[in-house]
Amino acid sequence: MKVVILYDPGADDWTADDIAGVLEAVDDIAAIFGRLNHQVQRIPVRHDMRWFNACRGGRADLVFNLCEGVRGVAQWEDHVVATLELAGIAYTGCGPWTTGVCRRKAVANTLLERAGLPVPRWTIAQGKIEDDFPLPAIVKPAAEDASAGVDRSSVVTDRKTLKARIAAMTEQFDEVLVQQYIPGREFNVGIVGDRTLPVAEIDFSRMPEGAWPILTYAAKWHVGSPEDLGSRPVCPAQIPQRVADRLCRLAETAWRTMQGKGYGRVDVRMDDAGRPWILEVNPNPDLTDEAGLSRMAKAAGWDYPELIRRIAELALREAQGTKAARELLAAPPVPAVPRASPPPSRARTPRTA
Numbered sequence: 001m002k003v004v005i006l007y008d009p010g011a012d013d014w015t016a017d018d019i020a021g022v023l024e025a026v027d028d029i030a031a032i033f034g035r036l037n038h039q040v041q042r043i044p045v046r047h048d049m050r051w052f053n054a055c056r057g058g059r060a061d062l063v064f065n066l067c068e069g070v071r072g073v074a075q076w077e078d079h080v081v082a083t084l085e086l087a088g089i090a091y092t093g094c095g096p097w098t099t100g101v102c103r104r105k106a107v108a109n110t111l112l113e114r115a116g117l118p119v120p121r122w123t124i125a126q127g128k129i130e131d132d133f134p135l136p137a138i139v140k141p142a143a144e145d146a147s148a149g150v151d152r153s154s155v156v157t158d159r160k161t162l163k164a165r166i167a168a169m170t171e172q173f174d175e176v177l178v179q180q181y182i183p184g185r186e187f188n189v190g191i192v193g194d195r196t197l198p199v200a201e202i203d204f205s206r207m208p209e210g211a212w213p214i215l216t217y218a219a220k221w222h223v224g225s226p227e228d229l230g231s232r233p234v235c236p237a238q239i240p241q242r243v244a245d246r247l248c249r250l251a252e253t254a255w256r257t258m259q260g261k262g263y264g265r266v267d268v269r270m271d272d273a274g275r276p277w278i279l280e281v282n283p284n285p286d287l288t289d290e291a292g293l294s295r296m297a298k299a300a301g302w303d304y305p306e307l308i309r310r311i312a313e314l315a316l317r318e319a320q321g322t323k324a325a326r327e328l329l330a331a332p333p334v335p336a337v338p339r340a341s342p343p344p345s346r347a348r349t350p351r352t353a
């Protein structure tokens with residue numbers, strides 16, 4: 001099978017660490033397909049569309065989509081996925097509607113609420129905010145992910161600071177969302193195809209003194225920072241089965257509402273009264289082996305290659321049906337090396353060793 005792995009090679013302001021972070025999953029996944037004797041190409045996605053030439057016209061049986069944007073701009077991801085969809089090429093993960101809608105948190109929250117799901121009260125702050133908006137509140141960009149714009153000052157407890165934070169965020173981001181802050185435990189529910197994986201929890205008990213128990217940008221990306229060390233994932237979460245079941249059912253409904261396919265992760269908080277609240281639905285979450293989805297998959301008994309194989313199979317099955325997907329994924333036989341006849345004038349040298 002011919003596998004093309006798409007990824008964003010980044011923008012001028014990306015550090016070597018940023019690029020290495022992207023390439024880690026690209027290289028690991030390439031190695032997994034390589035070991036199965038599939039032909040693998042790693043293709044960076046740029047605006048020039050050369051990437052598409054590497055996929056079209058039968059050049060890819062499967063596109064493994066690790067592209068989370070183009071030049072670091074997340075919204076271009078939807079266009080990449082839409083192009084693959086239009087061209088009828090099998091690709092992993094979610095479709096363009098899901099990636100687009102989930103990134104617009106206001107749109108996603110509206111749909112989730114309309115589906116009857118619990119979403120903490122929120123509003124889009126166009127420079128100002130209602131006087132009765134409940135506090136504490138968290139101020140976050142309305143169309144970013146990966147905790148961009150979320151730091152230790154994101155949670156505010158008084159109106160003056162709330163206004164100042166909104167003003168500061170509006171300078172930086174087009175749309176700013178203010179949401180009621182939910183104190184309590186944070187859980188992640190991973191979904192792969194029709195399987196919901198064991199629930200994970202972020203344990204904030206070692207957060208530095210005075211820091212809010214939230215996943216800030218530093219917690220996610222600055223390895224070894226106090227916020228990273230203070231937010232430890234635990235999987236499976238230490239919760240009663242009935243609580244886990246409830247979180248899973250909630251996440252599944254959220255996933256269906258967002259028309260998720262392939263793989264995703266739903267982030268949930270549970271308040272002190274035991275009520276769960278949906279923070280967001282993440283289509284195509286981080287697939288590096290150290291990231292949450294792989295951890296949850298391991299708790300379900302799948303090692304990393306098995307997780308990747310299943311994600312590939314889901315994409316192939318949707319495009320080609322179950323039988324074709326199995327056949328394509330099966331490791332092809334190592335091509336026999338054609339036996340050359342020995343040159344007539346010379347005797348063959350016996351192999352020693």
Ligand SMILES: Nc1ncnc2c1ncn2[C@@H]1O[C@H](COP(=O)(O)OP(=O)(O)O)[C@@H](O)[C@H]1O
Binds near residue numbers: 146150214269
């Ligand atoms: N309403 C909220 N109440 C409490 N914590 C929140 C809330 N919204 C976000 N957070 C915290 O901020 C983190 C990042 O917010 P999230 O909405 O998941 O954005 P991102 O798309 O950047 O991951 C969450 O993992 C959580 O710790």
Ligand SMILES: [Mg+2]
Binds near residue numbers: 146
């Ligand atoms: Mg999140």
